[in-house]
Amino acid sequence: MNCSWRVTTCSQATVALNLLRERKGCFDVVLSDVHMPDMDGFKLLELVGLEMDLPVIMMSADGRTSVVMMGIRHGACDYLIKPIREEELKNIWQHVVRKRWHENKEHEHSGSLDDNDRNKRGNDDAEYASSANEGTEGILRTQKKKRDMKEEEDGELENDDPSASKKPRVVWSVELHQQFVSAVNQLGIDSMNFSLNVAWLLSWLLDPFLTLSFWSSSSEAVPKRILELMNVPGLTRENVASHLQKFRLYLKRLSGVAQQQGGIPTSFCGSVEQNPKLGPLGIFDIQALAASGQIPPQTLAALHAELLGRPTGNLVLPAMDQPALLQASLQGSKCISVDHGVAYGQPPMKCSTNIPKQFPHQILSTEDVHSGFGSWTSHSLCTLGAGNNPSMLGAQNGNMLVGMLQNQQRQQQQQHQQKPSMLTEHSHSINVQPSCLVVPSQSSASFQAGNSPGLVNPNGNFSRSSVIDYSIPVPQSNNSSFVVGQLSNGDLKTTGVLNRYSGPNSISPSVSSSSVNADNNAGQKAHNLTTAFTAGIQLPGLVPNATEYQGSSNGKSTQVLDQGPLRNLGFVGKGTSIPSRFAVDEPDEPESPIRNLNHPKFCVENCGKNVKEEPHLDYIENARVGTPILQHFSPNDLMSVFSE
Amino acid sequence: MLGLGEDRLRADMNRLLTLLFHQGVLDEQFLQLQQLQDETSPNFIFEVVNIYFNESEKLLRNLRDLLLDREFSDYQRMGVHLNQLIGSSSSIGAKRVSNVCVAFRAASEQNSRPGCLRALEVLEHEYCYLKNRLDEVFHVSKSSN
Numbered sequence: 001m002n003c004s005w006r007v008t009t010c011s012q013a014t015v016a017l018n019l020l021r022e023r024k025g026c027f028d029v030v031l032s033d034v035h036m037p038d039m040d041g042f043k044l045l046e047l048v049g050l051e052m053d054l055p056v057i058m059m060s061a062d063g064r065t066s067v068v069m070m071g072i073r074h075g076a077c078d079y080l081i082k083p084i085r086e087e088e089l090k091n092i093w094q095h096v097v098r099k100r101w102h103e104n105k106e107h108e109h110s111g112s113l114d115d116n117d118r119n120k121r122g123n124d125d126a127e128y129a130s131s132a133n134e135g136t137e138g139i140l141r142t143q144k145k146k147r148d149m150k151e152e153e154d155g156e157l158e159n160d161d162p163s164a165s166k167k168p169r170v171v172w173s174v175e176l177h178q179q180f181v182s183a184v185n186q187l188g189i190d191s192m193n194f195s196l197n198v199a200w201l202l203s204w205l206l207d208p209f210l211t212l213s214f215w216s217s218s219s220e221a222v223p224k225r226i227l228e229l230m231n232v233p234g235l236t237r238e239n240v241a242s243h244l245q246k247f248r249l250y251l252k253r254l255s256g257v258a259q260q261q262g263g264i265p266t267s268f269c270g271s272v273e274q275n276p277k278l279g280p281l282g283i284f285d286i287q288a289l290a291a292s293g294q295i296p297p298q299t300l301a302a303l304h305a306e307l308l309g310r311p312t313g314n315l316v317l318p319a320m321d322q323p324a325l326l327q328a329s330l331q332g333s334k335c336i337s338v339d340h341g342v343a344y345g346q347p348p349m350k351c352s353t354n355i356p357k358q359f360p361h362q363i364l365s366t367e368d369v370h371s372g373f374g375s376w377t378s379h380s381l382c383t384l385g386a387g388n389n390p391s392m393l394g395a396q397n398g399n400m401l402v403g404m405l406q407n408q409q410r411q412q413q414q415q416h417q418q419k420p421s422m423l424t425e426h427s428h429s430i431n432v433q434p435s436c437l438v439v440p441s442q443s444s445a446s447f448q449a450g451n452s453p454g455l456v457n458p459n460g461n462f463s464r465s466s467v468i469d470y471s472i473p474v475p476q477s478n479n480s481s482f483v484v485g486q487l488s489n490g491d492l493k494t495t496g497v498l499n500r501y502s503g504p505n506s507i508s509p510s511v512s513s514s515s516v517n518a519d520n521n522a523g524q525k526a527h528n529l530t531t532a533f534t535a536g537i538q539l540p541g542l543v544p545n546a547t548e549y550q551g552s553s554n555g556k557s558t559q560v561l562d563q564g565p566l567r568n569l570g571f572v573g574k575g576t577s578i579p580s581r582f583a584v585d586e587p588d589e590p591e592s593p594i595r596n597l598n599h600p601k602f603c604v605e606n607c608g609k610n611v612k613e614e615p616h617l618d619y620i621e622n623a624r625v626g627t628p629i630l631q632h633f634s635p636n637d638l639m640s641v642f643s644e
Numbered sequence: 645m646l647g648l649g650e651d652r653l654r655a656d657m658n659r660l661l662t663l664l665f666h667q668g669v670l671d672e673q674f675l676q677l678q679q680l681q682d683e684t685s686p687n688f689i690f691e692v693v694n695i696y697f698n699e700s701e702k703l704l705r706n707l708r709d710l711l712l713d714r715e716f717s718d719y720q721r722m723g724v725h726l727n728q729l730i731g732s733s734s735s736i737g738a739k740r741v742s743n744v745c746v747a748f749r750a751a752s753e754q755n756s757r758p759g760c761l762r763a764l765e766v767l768e769h770e771y772c773y774l775k776n777r778l779d780e781v782f783h784v785s786k787s788s789n
Binding site: 060086 | 679724731734735
């Protein structure tokens with residue numbers, strides 16, 4: 001009975017989650033009830049598994065097979081049925097050890113891992129989260145563990161210290177995760193359904209480096225293939241498999257979060273109607289696109305609103321997770337600066353240098369940029385365009401883009417009707433925000449830093465622009481390519497999360513580039529993404545570029561190259577010149593964009609060395625996030641959901 | 645004298661408990677609870693059982709209110725209460741109470757109001773019996789201390 005475990009109890013799941021997040025390295029296992037007043041136990045289970053990768057043991061008086069199955073499906077290490085016997089509790093250590101050993105094995109094979117210092121000398125911490133009403137059990141456990149603690153010297157079997165055989169486990173660092181994501185993107189997430197699409201979208205919005213290229217899937221995203229694509233020495237298929245599983249859960253969770261955010265679909269659709277023609281393609285247009293797309297309008301709206309800091313009262317937006325949205329807006333901020341430089345390929349674009357300052361309004365403040373496009377207001381993140389028209393560059397682009405967007409809207413609207421929202425219902429409101437989502441918080445800072453100097457170059461070259469990765473999805477109805485922009489910033493490298501680029505001239509070839517192919521089977525998804533990305537991301541100029549780029553068979557790509565540095569889809573790092581990703585010369589193959597990406601012209605400048613902390617701070621300053629959750633943010637938190 | 649008295653009280657207590665075990669009112673979980681009590685937490689069982697009583701009474705009251713309501717239809721909520729009761733009762737070692745709760749839950753899953761009413765009756769009876777007996781045990785154990 002002498003387990004020598006240090007126990008921390010909480011009677012509220014939300015409290016427990018916060019505790020776990022604050023003290024990530026302090027706990028070894030989590031014991032949680034299934035039925036709790038403030039949060040579903042399975043939800044907590046998922047969150048803990050995703051964010052902290054701790055073994056979670058469920059317990060309940062409810063021993064029905066279906067419920068136990070649910071526990072397993074959500075990733076529980078074990079499911080204890082009340083009354084819980086002491087022997088069962090004594091055996092909890094096996095879950096901790098098992099996990100450690102697996103990680104150690106993984107680590108042996110993997111090459112680039114941090115040493116996760118989880119050494120706990122002789123004391124395992126078990127955290128119990130039990131509902132208030134389960135006070136009896138909670139106290140029971142507490143008492144038991146407390147008294148067990150008193151007898152540390154006995155050195156019982158349960159006191160087995162996994163740290164003795166501890167080796168660093170596979171740590172899904174930001175780089176690694178980015179590689180993973182890009183590999184997955186190339187392959188496409190199999191079993192894609194709508195909710196996952198949305199989830200992808202959300203994750204993309206929240207993490208610009210998560211380029212989504214569903215349509216580019218030519219093969220399934222199975223761990224083996226992912227592993228091959230990632231090409232990381234020492235990484236095993238098992239590592240990838242488990243990470244993939246977590247990732248899927250994460251996405252699902254995101255889609256669930258989105259679903260929770262109430263909805264204003266009607267308002268969106270309404271605005272769509274009101275803006276039949278693209279005037280200043282502002283928020284409303286974005287909304288329209290979003291609404292017409294298959295992404296839950298409310299989700300997009302929320303994201304958009306948040307990104308834009310709810311500038312207008314017209315936007316009736318549900319209160320989305322502030323942190324998530326902030327993150328998204330961070331992304332947006334990054335994108336915006338890029339957009340300025342890139343998208344329009346227009347010479348001195350008035351880069352709104354005030355973007356960094358007003359974080360919430362960053363996206364909005366790009367009105368001036370679109371001088372060339374007239375009606376377009378640049379909204380960062382991504383341009384989604386169902387670009388049929390390759391030749392959208394230049395001043396004409398505005399109109400064309402408008403047309404395109406409208407086209408797209410229509411298509412999407414049709415599609416939207418065809419496909420009801422598939423987001424699953426979530427009966428529980430999530431109190432716990434995905435605060436650990438990967439967020440390039442530094443992006444805003446970096447934007448600030450490099451904002452004026454780099455964004456727009458008189459000759460349209462980005463000297464210090466953010467990396468934009470646009471992949472162009474191909475809507476079904478037309479063969480335009482879908483551009484999914486991804487904004488990465490050289491500074492982001494510091495954050496690690498978005499740090500796709502390991503070297504100055506290296507551009508991770510995955511993701512975006514590969515997405516540029518006219519793969520119609522992804523049309524449906526493309527639509528989703530398109531609309532999704534459009535929300536808040538408008539990058540009109542990019543659309544056309546994407547199209548031309550995609551073809552690589554048409555000669556218009558040169559046009560692209562000449563015009564805007566970032567116009568296209570490449571990763572443009574700070575200080576890089578435009579990715580000649582869209583170099584026309586490329587042979588007509590799916591990988592051509594990738595090759596372009598690796599164009600020597602690229603020089604991803606790591607401007608962010610000094611801003612590792614600053615950006616974050618700036619972000620916080622500018623974030624104006626009212627939610628207390630923000631305080632939980634830390635650069636580490638924002639780093640990555642999946643890394644330790 | 646005192647020693648004898650203590651022993652006798654303790655014997656009484658044990659006798660009571662043994663009886664409860666025989667009757668199936670308590671099961672081995674209660675024994676585990678007892679084992680948790682030691683010098684560092686001398687009143688462990690007493691505290692835990694009291695907590696159990698307090699919570700259970702609330703739950704029972706809720707169940708009763710729910711069922712006796714004419715327009716009762718929220719079997720789901722009843723199921724939630726029942727789950728809690730089952731969990732806490734079984735963790736205490738109150739076997740019979742938790743068995744009745746299980747049956748109660750089955751009836752509620754079938755949305756059978758008469759079944760639930762009957763189960764509620766039995767449940768309340770079992771609960772009262774358990775409470776009285778345990779109060780007795782504690783009283784005895786308290787006086788022996």
